[in-house]
Amino acid sequence: MIISRISRFISNFDNLLALFAGACAVLAVLFVLFLPLPYSEDQLYPKEIDESSPLYPYERGGTPFERADIHVQYPENSPFAGYVTAYLTPFSLALSRLTPHAGTTIVAHPGGILDEILYNTRGLDTVVETTILFIAFAIGSYLFRKGS
Amino acid sequence: MNELLLGAFGALLVLGAGATILEHDPYKKIISLSVLIGGAIPFIVDRGLLDVATAVALIAPLSTIFILMAVRRAAP
Amino acid sequence: MNPEFVLGLFLILAGTVSVAFPRRKDYITRLINLEIPAWGLLLLMLSYNEALALLTFGAVTALTVYIFVRVIQKREGDA
Amino acid sequence: MIGIGGQPLFMLPFGDIVLYFTPFTLTLFILALVFTVLVIISKPERQIDIVFGGDAYLAKEISISEMKFRRFMAIACGLASMGAMVTGDIFDFALFTSLVGICNVGIVAAVKSRHVQNAAYQYGLVAMSATVPLFAGAAIVAATTGTLSILELALPGATKVPLFVKALLTLGVMGEGMAPFYAAKAEMFRAPGAPYVIMCSLSSLLIFLRVIEVVLTV
Amino acid sequence: MWNEYSVGLALVMISAVIGFLALLREQDDLHRLLIIDLVEIPSLAIIALLGTDLAEALILPGLVVGIAELLALSQIYVTKEGLRKRPVRGLHIEVVERAHAPVIIPALLVGYGIVLSGFTGGAVAALGAIFFVISRGSTDSYELVEMASGIAWAAWIASFFVFMFFPQYWYAGVMGAAVGILVKVAAKMTLVGSMWGEAE
Amino acid sequence: MEVITTQEIAILVCAAIGVISAVRVIAERNTMKKLPFLNVLSFAIAGSLALLLPDPLTILAAAAYFVGTTLESNAIASSYAGGPKNDE
Incomplete structure (x- = not known):
């Protein structure tokens, strides 16, 4: 019977990955056939590039301890959104005066648009994601120390 | 970056990638890979992201050295 | 479409083919070939000016290589 | 908001990510909550092998640390499914779903039997490859509609998400929730610790019900 | 209609298909892990094609999830194959x-x-x-x-x-x-x- | 034909040396003989990096690239020379 053969195929779990990969491949092929997709122009957190700014490519406006204007989904839920974007630590302020080519270091230092998104407006993402790291590491460390 | 330079560094990228794919010996593959890296770093510098270029230029050799640790075992 | 975009997509495609169907099928070949699509993705991120993601991706790729090297050494080492 | 979920009863905003409780999601949330509490308070079963053809039986020895670890994983899995039930953001849902997947791997992988660990490894591979359609689907939703919030996408005037993107999301959740296939193999249930293994199946069922709601709503 | 986004999406999806086809044919467990690390790259590339600041905020969690799962799975592989006791050269x-x-x-x-x-x-x-x-x-x-x-x-x-x-x-x-x-x-x-x- | 400045000539020469040495690296069949050409390549790339953007930080980037590739090719050479022998 075909059904019993299928069930035997599925019950061997070495084959399940192949099954899933096949499904993904088929779906991706269909996806390519149904392109192109429209790209919505009204995006959240759009970026504009100002090559002359010392914060290039992360110049998003605002002065420290003032609010920068960013396009968030629910402005009423994060009343203080924009302050982190505009903030520069003393170190990054000095760096921005020193050289115009260190924008990435400045934005990665506390304060900046990505800290705004990752910690403030979409903070729950980061909670879940550090939890995944924690759980995965707990599995690895448990097996490393007490495995069979 | 003008067209000539773009062509030169693009040629480095394509040559490095092709040689990395086609070689058999792991050492030769790693050497070709560093040709590819040499073609990629100027693109980062050309955009003016100098801090990123510095960090990537320091990180890329570490990755190669990690690979070398495994290659030793595979060598005859 | 700037040159980084085109070159990045080319490297991703070529690298994917080379990892998926390598000339010599062993772990080291695949591990080295994995670097090619990684550099392709790096150039793709560069074409969109995603510098911070690029930096993180570089560091995480090196860590990935490290984890794989550990497993491959254990796999191929003598008992 | 129209959809099978019903009107949201109340919302819990965390910045751009709004948790919302409709009658549907609230039911699933309470289910996950009850089961998590059950895992916390219950004592794991002690498995007994009866020697065939005789009166002798022996209780399998399970180390305390293994039980503690699996209980920890089961609680984390319950919390993750609770989050996945009520989150109102597609990327956040994808992250919670992959957290459920990795917790399921953890529940199974702690068992000290080579066969079970092989199953855990294969399931882990499926769960890891399932993150590809999940994250890709979430990113394409953001690109085509310009938003990730399910509440915004459910508004009547919003841009509709293309059908194939919904299929990508569903396929990803199916991959993460494949644990019951592995548990169906009898070996998995012979592994001791009943409430924890059932947590795998329950969380898979819950995230699957939730993704159907999401796909029908957006 | 064939804007830059769609062209990029098409090529990246094709490379994902190639990766999944290789995964379909592969039998060895460690090779499977390597190929799964490969198919993570198209998924990150699809996020990168978004091109806004949000894309960057989605890439960082995606990267960390990938390496976390890889870490857990590699240790499960070592335990399951019984390779824990094997010495590793530095x-x-x-x-x-x-x-x-x-x-x-x-x-x-x-x-x-x-x-x-x-x-x-x-x-x-x-x-x-x-x-x-x-x-x-x-x-x-x-x-x-x-x-x-x-x-x-x-x-x-x-x-x-x-x-x-x-x-x-x-x-x-x-x-x-x-x-x-x-x-x-x-x-x-x-x-x-x-x-x-x-x-x- | 626009005017080419001295700096552009210098950087074009660097890039041309880079491409030629890359071709030599790939055409050479002996692994040990590949490495000198790799060094030439990294010299050329570091030079063109320093000339691409006139800024003090560019020198730092070029220095980092040069240090990195030197370390890498030394590691390859030492591993290739000493690696297989240690196993015997």
């Missing part, structure tokens, strides 16, 4: 062992990582620490590093609640979150480095 390259490079480069990377803070800083600092560990022998303060990472995680959760419920103290939130995530990611990844050999 780095025996004279240039690396004898020269000053293994001290200077990790020092630079760790310092730069602390300046960067957040995920990026964690990954960069951890890379430096791992390079130092494998070129100079292993560490043994396993529990201490683990505890530091746990405390850092708690600090990050506290900062999250500061952002959500006391947004006027956003400054404290930013500092706590940046330091917390830096220490957490760096500590976790450094522990990978000390997991090199075998358990004591």
